[in-house]
């Protein structure tokens with residue numbers, strides 16, 4: 007075995023093939039010519055260091071990198087390197103978890119940070135592994151493609167001298183002339199879609215090129231997928247937007263609540279479209295142990311592409327809206343109670359649906375109602391108002407403890423408000439969270455006891471502010487809001503195409519067997535034609551003997567047996583001790599397909615062409 | 625509505641009863657397999673040593689060609705009525721050990737064989753009960769029965785048993801798998817009913833998609849078949865160690881001899897493991913792609929390094945590693961086998977480990 011490998015290592019397969027072709031058709035060992043385009047391997051563990059100069063070293067390094075063993079090691083490292091990312095919180099997946107982790111592990115976190123363990127998949131070391139792997143992959147594909155096209159252009163190699171050595175063999179004496187037998191074999195093999203030609207006294211045929219083609223396709227597709235993925239990362243954009251029922255969104259940067267993009271993204275890339283949220287519907291399990299578990303979330307929208315007509319669509323959790331390159335995903339939902347605020351004179355100064363943020367699974371929500379302009383107090387002065395609000399869609403009832411919702415659906419909605427007046431400081435220049443109240447310049451209204459004025463309202467109820475300062479009404483209409491993620495990631499199509507190609511290639515590569523068949527027909531010593539057929543498969547080809555048997559039977563019906571000789575020569579099979587050329591599944595019986603021979607299935611185990619060529623070199 | 629709910633509850637109840645019955649029958653099948661192995665140990669089989677010594681002797685003078693005559697397995701053409709038909713002669717590697725497969729757990733013992741047959745019948749019955757349990761569960765929830773880990777485990781062992789019975793039906797010599805399979809199925813069902821049980825219920829919206837059918841069904845199928853590959857690999861390692869020992873002329877312990885002699889040869893195990901793993905690898909690839917497409921719809925990105933995605937990827941790379949190793953001369957045999965086991969361990973971790981210990985977006989586990 008090591009014998010073979012050394013040969014493999016030292017010989018350039020291309021040269022060898024050329025040499026063999028040059029000596030056609032008498033070259034006996036052509037059968038063992040490489041049946042594969044797998045790269046040369048030096049897997050016996052010994053790495054021979056070059057004693058050459060710089061170029062030699064480069065060449066040596068390249069050879070190492072593109073060897074199968076290094077590919078194996080890199081693959082292994084890749085899977086190993088992916089592990090920590092699944093156990094340690096990742097910035098790219100959940101940044102808040104990373105923060106929590108850092109707080110909890112003050113000694114470990116800086117070390118992790120140094121090792122880039124919070125960003126494993128964009129870390130230097132992880133990138134290094136996969137970039138090396140893909141360089142190796144390219145270095146592996148190029149020569150193999152070259153070699154494979156060479157094989158496709160050249161014809162199947164001529165028959166080896168001793169067909170008896172091959173893993174599957176059969177012979178008979180026929181009444182047909184050698185020419186007739188060869189003609190018949192040629193036709194037969196062509197019919198079975200072998201690449202076939204006659205070389206000397208034998209017909210040479212080969213089939214199953216799809217294996218190499220599939221293998222190459224698979225590896226090329228991997229590269230396509232990686233490039234598509236990288237491309238997508240560079241040009242992607244992703245933003246969030248909260249929309250209340252009845253409101254709309256148009257896809258420009260300023261409309262986003264938050265926005266992220268890849269380094270190569272430019273705002274011109276934003277797909278021009280707009281949509282309006284007509285209605286959001288959420289339904290929940292109403293009974294049983296999973297009461298309250300969401301069942302459906304649906305956002306009914308109308309949307310329009312730049313200048314186009316309005317179209318209707320429904321966005322669900324698993325069904326984003328696709329507009330051009332952009333996809334609109336439904337992310338979250340909540341309630342937006344409609345409130346009316348009147349000032350001291352009874353004038354309506356504010357009437358809006360105010361989105362509140364859910365704080366638990368039953369959509370207990372909180373937020374702030376901010377009245378910025380138009381309000382005048384009892385003295386007629388301009389002031390701003392702020393109402394911290396707690397909302398529950400299903401209230402437990404008065405005196406039932408805190409404002410926690412009992413169910414996510416709107417069964418018994420209640421709104422708890424307190425009230426502040428003064429300056430909201432929205433113009434202070436400091437960015438403000440719309441869901442929080444800056445009370446530094448505000449004073450709470452107080453009740454008779456000097457406590458903060460607070461009230462829980464049911465729909466339709468009004469809270470009157472002390473000292474005739476006005477009122478706030480919790481309207482019967484309660485809207486819902488939905489938040490959307492609008493993402494654009496070019497290259498998705500390529501990634502998918504690559505994935506499908508990879509899959510097809512893989513199927514071809516794993517399920518197709520490449521094999522060669524030779525049919526030799528010569529006139530024997532007694533003037534009767536002797537037909538010999540033999541097959542050689544690459545790696546695991548358990549069906550080869552069966553296939554040969556089928557072909558032999560077909561040929562035999564055209565070139566039937568001649569009457570037996572009087573003085574039988576020794577059967578060519580048992581003639582002499584010749585080292586057998588192994589092949590996978592070689593000795594599997596092929597009497598009747600489908601019968602299960604209890605005989606030991608092959609002892610040989612996935613022998614590749616390497617062992618096959620061993621026969622040649624001995 | 626309430627009537628429907630009641631029927632559903634009834635169906636869920638029926639499903640539970642069926643699963644428990646299946647467990648009972650699997651237990652009986654387990655006992656029958658044990659009986660088969662115990663009775664089979666009465667026969668004295670020693671083919672391995674015989675074959676290996678014979679091979680050594682034969683190999684001594686010259687590498688003799690082993691041409692098998694028609695009776696000994698030589699291929700015979702499929703036109704037996706023609707008297708003078710040509711025969712196909714096949715050869716195997718000279719390097720490989722020439723060891724016949726063992727006779728199976730029963731070891732040729734008639735009573736053992738009887739128990740073996742009983743075990744297979746019981747396994748079939750248990751399989752039918754369990755499959756009915758899965759169907760009842762699916763009907764009770766009116767969706768694919770793969771909404772949580774309990775249902776997932778249930779389907780997993782059903783498919784594994786189904787695959788085994790399928791192999792038997794196809795007349796593959798795979799009866800050696802019976803005992804390990806039934807043992808694992810019992811373990812799986814025990815864990816599922818004791819720790820993973822979840823009341824039958826509908827899905828959360830994020831899981832409600834036709835990709836569920838595609839992605840999860842192929843994932844379960846891959847797992848079940850990878851499992852068979854892993855058992856074959858494990859037994860390959862044992863059997864190979866045994867053959868090496870015998871080849872070196874050592875005498876393994878009586879127990880090892882009795883068990884190992886009845887198993888198929890290392891080469892058979894190895895080949896089966898490779899075929900099984902290679903055959904499902906494209907399906908596993910497809911599973912991941914389908915998952916990515918689904919993730920693209922559900923979460924707005926098709927790949928986001930969620931722990932489940934990471935471990936699917938790791939499993940995939942590990943199996944790719946194994947396939948590469950098989951194609952690489954120096955890595956064949958035991959080294960490749962270790963890789964296959966590592967790959968299956970990754971699959972297992974992805975299933976149990978990630979669901980239970982690592983939290984991510986794949987919130988279907990239904991365990992607290």
Ligand code: HEM
Pocket residue numbers: 042043044045071072073074077081139142143144146147221225228512515516545941943944947948951
């Ligand atoms: C991203 C990394 C890679 C993955 C996921 C991968 C995956 C695979 C898979 C699944 C197979 C099995 C298909 C078959 O047996 O025909 C395979 C085969 C093969 N791969 Fe790769 N591969 C990768 C990188 C490489 C590299 C870098 C090389 C070159 C050094 C390489 C060379 C080969 C060869 C020669 C075969 C055919 C083996 C045979 O003769 O059957 N692969 N690869």
